[in-house]
Amino acid sequence: MKTWNQHVVKQENKTLVLNTIKQLSPISRAEIANLTGLNKGTVSSLVSELMEEQLIYESGPGESSGGRRPVMLLFNQVAGYSIGIDLGVNYLLGIVTDLQGQIFHEKTISFKHLTYEKIIALLYEMIDQLITLTPKSPYGIVGIGIGVPGTVSKDGKVLLAPNLNWRNINLKGVLQEKYNVPIIIENEANAGAYGEKLFGAGKEANNLVYVSVGIGIGVGLILNNHLYRGNNGFSGELGHMTINITGEKCGCGNKGCWELYASEQALLKTANKAGLRSSSGDEITLDCLLKLSKSGNELAIQQFENIGENLAVGINNIINIFNPQQIIIGNRMAAAEQWLKKPLEERMQARTLWFQQRDLEINFSELSTHSAALGVTAFVTENFFNSDLQEFSQAL
Numbered sequence: 001m002k003t004w005n006q007h008v009v010k011q012e013n014k015t016l017v018l019n020t021i022k023q024l025s026p027i028s029r030a031e032i033a034n035l036t037g038l039n040k041g042t043v044s045s046l047v048s049e050l051m052e053e054q055l056i057y058e059s060g061p062g063e064s065s066g067g068r069r070p071v072m073l074l075f076n077q078v079a080g081y082s083i084g085i086d087l088g089v090n091y092l093l094g095i096v097t098d099l100q101g102q103i104f105h106e107k108t109i110s111f112k113h114l115t116y117e118k119i120i121a122l123l124y125e126m127i128d129q130l131i132t133l134t135p136k137s138p139y140g141i142v143g144i145g146i147g148v149p150g151t152v153s154k155d156g157k158v159l160l161a162p163n164l165n166w167r168n169i170n171l172k173g174v175l176q177e178k179y180n181v182p183i184i185i186e187n188e189a190n191a192g193a194y195g196e197k198l199f200g201a202g203k204e205a206n207n208l209v210y211v212s213v214g215i216g217i218g219v220g221l222i223l224n225n226h227l228y229r230g231n232n233g234f235s236g237e238l239g240h241m242t243i244n245i246t247g248e249k250c251g252c253g254n255k256g257c258w259e260l261y262a263s264e265q266a267l268l269k270t271a272n273k274a275g276l277r278s279s280s281g282d283e284i285t286l287d288c289l290l291k292l293s294k295s296g297n298e299l300a301i302q303q304f305e306n307i308g309e310n311l312a313v314g315i316n317n318i319i320n321i322f323n324p325q326q327i328i329i330g331n332r333m334a335a336a337e338q339w340l341k342k343p344l345e346e347r348m349q350a351r352t353l354w355f356q357q358r359d360l361e362i363n364f365s366e367l368s369t370h371s372a373a374l375g376v377t378a379f380v381t382e383n384f385f386n387s388d389l390q391e392f393s394q395a396l
Contacts, residue, residue, distance in 0.1 A: 010046075013036075013038060013042060013046060014046050014049065014050070015385070015386075016036050016038070017032055017036065017038070017043060017046045017047065017050065018050055018055060018056070018075075018385070020032050020035055020036055021050075021056050021073050021074070021075050022075045022100070025056075025072075025073060025074040025075045026059055026072035026073065026074050027072065027073055028070035028071065028072055028073065029043050029044055029047055029070070029071075029073065030070060031070075032047075032073075047073060053138075054076055054079050054138040054139075055075070055076055055079050056073050056074060056075055056076055057073070057074055057076050058071050058072065058073060058074075059071075059072045059073075059074055075099075075100070076099075076138075077098045077099045077100040077102070078098050078099070078135065078137055079099060079137055079138050079139050080098075080099055080137050080138065080139030080140060080141070080142040080384065081096050081097065081098055081099075081104070081134045081135070081137060081140070081141055081142065082096070082097050082098075082099070082141070082142055082143055082144075082145065082377035082378075082380040082381050082384075083095070083096055083127060083130050083131070083134070083141060083143070083144045083145070083377070083380070084097065084144075084145045084146075084147070084372075084373040084374065084375075084376040084377035084380065085123065085126065085127070085144070085145070085146050085147070085373060085376070086147045086188055086191075086369070086370075086372040086373040086376075087119070087123065087146055087147060087148050087149070087188070088149060088188075088214055088215070088331075088332075089149055089163040089164055089214060089215035089216065090110060090111060090112055090215060091108060091109065091110045091111065092107075092108065092109045092111075092119075092122055092123060092126050093106070093107075093108050093369060093370070093372075093373050094106065094107045094108075094126045094127070094129075094130050094373065095107075095130075095370065095373045095374070095377065096130050096133060096134050097374070097377040097381075099142075099381050099384075101198065101199055101374055101377060101378060101381070103370070103374075104133075104134070104135065105130060105133040105134070106370075106373075107126055107129055107130060109122055109125075109126060116164075116165075116166060116169065119164070120174065123146075124178065127144060127175075127179065139384070141181050142181070142182070142380060142381065142383075142384035143181050143182035143183065143184060143380035143381075143383055143384060144175060144179060144181055144182075144183050144184070144380065145183075145184040145185075145186065145191070145375075145376025145377055145379050145380040146171065146175070146183070146184070146185050146186070146376060147186055147187070147188035147190075147191035147192070147372035147373065147375065147376045148161055148164075148171065148185060148186070148187065148188055149161055149163060149164065149187075149188050149189075149212075149214065149215070149216055149218060150162070150163075150164065150166060150187065151187065151234050151237060152185050152186060152187050152233065153232070153233060154232065154233045155172065156170070156171060156172025156173070156183065156184070156185040157169065157170050157171070157172065157185075158171050158185065159234075160252070162216070162250070162251030162252045163215050163216045163251060163265075165251070171185050172184075172185045182380065182383055182384070184376060184379045184380055184383060186375070186376055186379060187218060187220070187236060188212060188218055188372040189210060189211075189212040189218030189219050189220040189236050189372070190220040190227060190229065190236060190375070191220070191371070191372040191373075191375030191376045191379070192210045192212045192218075192220050192330050192331065192365075192371035192372040192375055193208065193209075193210035193220025193221060193222050193227060193328075193371075193375070194220070194222070194227055194375035194378055194379070195367055195370070195371040195372060195373070195374035195375030195378065196208070196210050196328050196330065196365060196366070196367060196371050196375075197222050197227075198374070198375075198378050199367060199374050199378075200328070200365060200366040200367040200371060200374075201326070201328050201363045201364075201365060201366040201367075202222065202326060202328055205222070205324070205325040205326040205361075206222075206224060206225045206325065207222065207223055207224065207322070207323075207324045207325045207326070208221075208222045208324055208325060208326040208327070208328060209221055209222075209318055209322060209324045209326070209327050209328070210222075210328045210330055210365075210371070211311070211314075211315065211318075211327060211328070211329050211330065212330050212331040212371075212372070213262065213263055213264065213311065213329060213330070213331050213332070213333035213334070214263065214264055214331040214332050214333065215263060215264045215265050216239050216259040216263050216265065217238070217239030217258055217259040217262060217263050217314070218236060218237070218238075218239055219236040219237075219238040219239065219318065220236055221235060221236055221322065223322070238258065238314065238317075238318060239257060239258055239259035239263070239314075240252045240254055240257045240258070240259065241257065241258050241314065241317065242254060242255065242256045242257060242258075243256060243257070243258045243261065243310075243313050243314060243317075244256030244260075244261070247260060247261075248260060258310075258313070258314040261310040261313070262307055262310035262311045262313070262314060263307075263333070264286055264332060264333060266307065266310070267286065267289065267303055267304070267307050267333075268283075268284060268285070268286070268289075270303055270306060271284045271289055271300070271303045272284055274299055274302075274303065276288075276289065276292065276297075276299060276300060276303070286332060286333075286335075289303060289304070289336075290335055290336060293336070293339055301339050304336045304339035304340055305339055305340075305342075305343045306343075307333070307336075307340060308339065308340035308341070308342070308343035308344040308347070309343045309344070309347045311329070311340065311344050312343070312344045312345075312347035312348045312351065313347070313351075315327055315344070315348065315362075316347075316348055316351050319348075319360065324360070325360065325361065326360070326361045326362075326363060327360070327361070327362045327363070328363050328364070328365055329362070329363070329364050329365065330364070330365035330367070330368075330369075330371045331365075331369065331371070331372075332369055334364045334365045334368060334369075335368070335369075337364040340364075341362075341364070344362070345362065348362075
């Protein structure tokens with residue numbers, strides 16, 4: 001038992017040293033000892049191990065505070081790479097990032113009304129392309145993360161993704177069978193919230209709500225600085241809260257869901273009813289509506305303004321429940337910020353309780369469509385450091 005405890009303490013100290021270098025590099029051994037409270041001998045020993053594992057490296061001497069100039073340590077962020085994919089209802093967005101979340105490559109595939117089998121074939125194609133684009137590194141690809149617009153169980157099964165018409169899909173098992181690396185499957189709104197917290201508009205907020213507005217609506221919650229998943233991992237299905245009890249039927253089986261009135265599918269439905277068409281006469285798309293609005297088309301702008309008002313209805317409910325510091329609107333609809341923001345804010349000011357408006361920020365995503373993909377690569381990287389590092393090290 002004593003040996004096991006010593007091993008656990010050593011691993012915790014090693015993680016502490018590595019995280020300190022990741023966050024503060026370039027940094028000296030003496031500075032690490034001061035900041036962590038570990039003695040210099042322990043720091044020196046752990047630094048030697050991390051250098052052998054190629055997770056850190058030395059650079060030239062830093063500034064001296066009197067005496068010999070210290071050798072500085074840096075995190076080797078290209079020691080391995082993560083693949084992250086946002087699997088949307090009508091697109092795939094895939095990225096390759098280093099261990100600090102810097103994007104090296106990205107690919108996008110658009111599609112419409114495909115079967116499960118065809119989407120999986122496209123997913124394989126994208127992953128294979130991203131693998132070939134990934135630079136060589138000591139640890140190679142440390143994992144693949146997929147953000148999915150649906151309810152995901154703790155063991156990586158997609159229990160329900162109504163807009164994809166998926167039920168009980170063992171996506172983690174399917175991908176692990178093909179790719180011999182750790183696989184993480186996560187709800188895309190949870191991933192988007194995490195991406196915004198780490199890399200985007202949510203860095204300063206301890207309590208934020210990320211509203212992913214695509215074909216449907218998903219919500220990710222960062223509460224007290226932690227991603228809130230709920231008891232079984234199913235939190236955030238707020239796109240399916242009822243805002244019209246006599247409304248039309250949703251793919252989830254409920255009636256009058258928020259996403260039927262405030263999502264991309266709602267936008268396109270009302271735009272088609274209004275007679276808007278693309279320049280080629282085809283059915284209207286989000287990209288077409290954005291172009292028309294930029295050119296000053298009042299009817300197109302009106303469609304976005306209506307969506308802004310309907311977004312406010314659900315966001316008002318969310319504010320009353322969670323009292324967050326920040327709401328971030330992301331996914332593809334964030335590109336329409338200039339037409340959504342004013343009607344959304346006006347409706348909220350009229351409807352939101354006055355004390356809820358205090359210290360509340362409403363922002364649009366800084367990461368545009370990349371929030372979820374960056375979020376899942378962050379989960380993959382954390383998984384590598386938390387559970388797989390020893391196995392990888394032994395395999396080297």
